Amino acid sequence: MGIMFLHTLEIGLLSLARISSASYAFYVGKALTHDGSVMLGGTGEEVSSHWLTIFEAKDYDANATITVGVTADASMPGQLINISQASHTFRYLSMEYSDFEGFPAPLTNGGVNEKGLAVRDVWAQNRDELIAMTPNPQTGLQYSDLARIVLQRASTAREGVELIGEMIAEYGYADYGGNSHLIADASEGWVVWEMSGGQRLWAAERLGYEDVRVLYPGYIEDFPVDFTNSADYMGSPNIVSFAIEQGWWNPNGTEPFNIFNAYAYQAEGYTARNGGAKYMSQAALEDATRAMAPVTEKDLMERVRDYRISDDEAGYGQVVSLHAGADADLIRIWVAPTSSVTAPFNPWWLGVTSVPPEYGLHRYLYKDAASTFLDTDYQYQEATHFAGRIFKQVLYYTCSDPDAYLPLVQNMLHGFENASFADLEWVERSAQTLIDNGLREDALALLTFYAHTRADKALTLGKTVVDALEAYVKLTSQFRMPTGEQINDPGLGAQTVNCLVGWDPDKPANRQQRPLRRY
Template sequence: MKISPLSISMVLALPVIASSQVAWASYAFYVGKNLTQDQSVLVGGTGEEVSSHWLEIVPAADHESGSTIEVGVTDAAYLPGRLIEISQVSHTFRYLSMSYSDYEGFPAPLTNGGVNEHQVAVRDVWATNREALIDMTPSPQRGPQYSDLARLVLECAKTAREGVELIGELIAEHGYSTYGGNTHLIADPDEGWVVWEFAGGQGLWAAERLGPDDVRVLYPGYIEEFPLDYQQNPDFMGSDNLITFAEQQGWFDSQADEPFNIFEVYGRQDTQARTGGYKYMTQAALEEAAKEMAPVTEQEMMARVRDHRIADDEAGYGQVVSLKQGVDADLVRIWVAPTGSVAAPFLPWWLGVQQVPLEYGQHRYLTKGAAASFLNPDFQIQEASDFAGRRFKQVMYLMCEKPAVYRPKVTEMLEGFEQASFDDMAWIERSAQTLIDQGQREDAQTLLTFYANSRAEEAMDLGETLVDWLYVSLKLTSGLRQPESEQINDPGGETVNCLVDADPVKPQDAQ
């Protein structure tokens, strides 16, 4: 059954609860394979950071014995820490992710996740803990942080369960560096897991399995009821002290015949897990909307991620990936919008793609430190290219001047562009698979690279056309509005979006 007008109105009517923790936080969507059109696991999400974002396809690599990597946070972090070296594994897997350059005290490049050659997908999502737990965090703290964990899972895990186990092992051995609590959604073609890593320096973490009939939306990430015998339950994992520590603090009594609820014990104490009202839709409403859409397609997941109540200026990019058994590593595909997908098309990328266009690589726009240093000459050609992130930010800023007029038209064009890509998927992937079966893997990679790069270039042309059209349309109809403020950087108020007064219930300005 598809989503109904009644369901949409119910979602729109949800309250908005302001929170300083909301900004730059990221969404994640999970839909189990029994609820999708092609029996694949669907994962979608956004990355919500101010920073510039760029696409990277990182090749598999072998590493010498004794190699190490640097993990953790610096003394500039909100909860100060020290960087440490941990052992590098002998072999890391190929993966795709969107990287970004700035989160206070967290060394760049950072990532929220992506997908690897074994179809393990990772999404990173905020999940603030109770204040008492945050206050316990050692200073300085040590251990891998959220981006380190996402990257290490992509590099090392062949299944979602392996990814969860890896996170637990890393925390037990090295500790965990946090900004106040975090979750990861990890999925493969069979299942998903929500992993919640807690502040406090106690090595606390918990994980819940998501099965084929489950839908989960994280914003913030959450886990609720948790069995006391979780170590004997294949659907749950966690640190050895998960329950005993809560009892020691007086936050839970195992003799009281009450369920052990992870959110109530370790989460924020001023809200609820699924109905806190963060941003413009609660997780509960988003989950119900997704269930009503079942069987869900990739394009319908894109519509969820693109929803203008989610994909505002805070959304640095959008991702949708379909995970299905039997897919060759080169044909693992993920759809990525180069900035908030309300204003940018989703583009198909495969792990077999050998080169990312210059326009989708790192640029100085919104990159940390760019205003304080000159360009590295090695990047002069890349920097001289147009930047996809900047191009589609222009589309967003222009269309949001008159959202009721422009947003539907821009959405129609973006969806039309994406439909053209979907129309090509069958022959492109069939041709690549045929080449692989005939022992011509390099030719298959060349085909995928050519197609992905061509669509990326055509998207840039679309963006340029949209910018020109929106700019001229505004100029000729209502004039180009001049700023009234003297401060170009937002001091902490409302971000650019396609709502009016940050109220999804109020009719949009139709001028």
């Protein structure tokens, strides 16, 4: 089982850290969407740079390998290992980032691939006993490795789940205290929960046409003991027996086997649908999403950018609709370059051939940027404005007085996004016509030109808003200099910049609930 290496204090700090930095994922079944697609949305919550990348499909030699796992620098130390690479990997789009819990960069929470398969990664804390029994050093694939391999190799959501199970069974799982993935295609979704502890434990639940699921953290509840006979559940062979061995479930009792009750973090008031740490529970977000049915992409954008969950921690936002039979190059995903509460969603297609340098890798918040100099290979890209940084500035000015500024800023974001939505029909119809007439390269050029143009206009909007807010704040004598000497938030539950008004951690009833509306 390995060396026991986390004592009680470390476990407590890890639990707090898990709450202070996490990710959201939204799933909406096709019966509840406006156009009959399966919809996925979410944020990535990491203290890190975030940048957009399109990975080309690629063929590999028979002896090719990839490096996976975590290093000795991780919050739960490990050793990297090499595993076999697939002979062919699919094209996919992902928001990459550089740092989380000491894991090696670059990392991903997921994205969408050419088969119309989308993946989101979400924290899912395990009970302290599981964390404490994790080997030191641990080996196996970590959460980003699993998300990337699913995007590279899986054609359906079910295949993605099976692939995760096969990888964990063969190579093991390296983690930071428990994790989950939300995987979806045009027909269905799956929640996959990978457990800490070095026991190669995992469980998965299917989400269907009429389901809404919000993960923060990821959760699975009642789970059949004979899950191998069900098309709606999957798991490791020991997922039930290990819980019985540890005394976490009594098969002779009256309670059904429940994955959350057996394996989740155990604390008073911490439940599957109310386990998050922000201002709307999973239950409240699921109810709010279902109430919007039939859900449109605009609706899900509003859920993702809800000011009660979208703050400085939200490194980016994503919304994707998955349609059966879609041409791979016309698969579309909306991406906000940083917290979408004050940043626009831009449309990208898998057929886009490049990403503008302003949306690519920059040193702002990149791991080790403060202790290293720039590689000359990146000097031109680094010289450009960085979209993530620009819209962070919008966030900080807006949240300095959200009652005054948030409605104005979000109205501009809505107007900008509405203009993009208004163009979608002719852009995609034109691209499809070119493809149908054997002019696929011209179609890709059109999609790339339009995506780049909107991305550039979004950046211009961001710079204009920053300049306007800065001028107003300074000219009206509202600007204030910092009074302390510590620029970095110490974390472990400390409050980050957000656009909530009247927030008082000691008086939850005083949290103001600004009404939200469709646009």
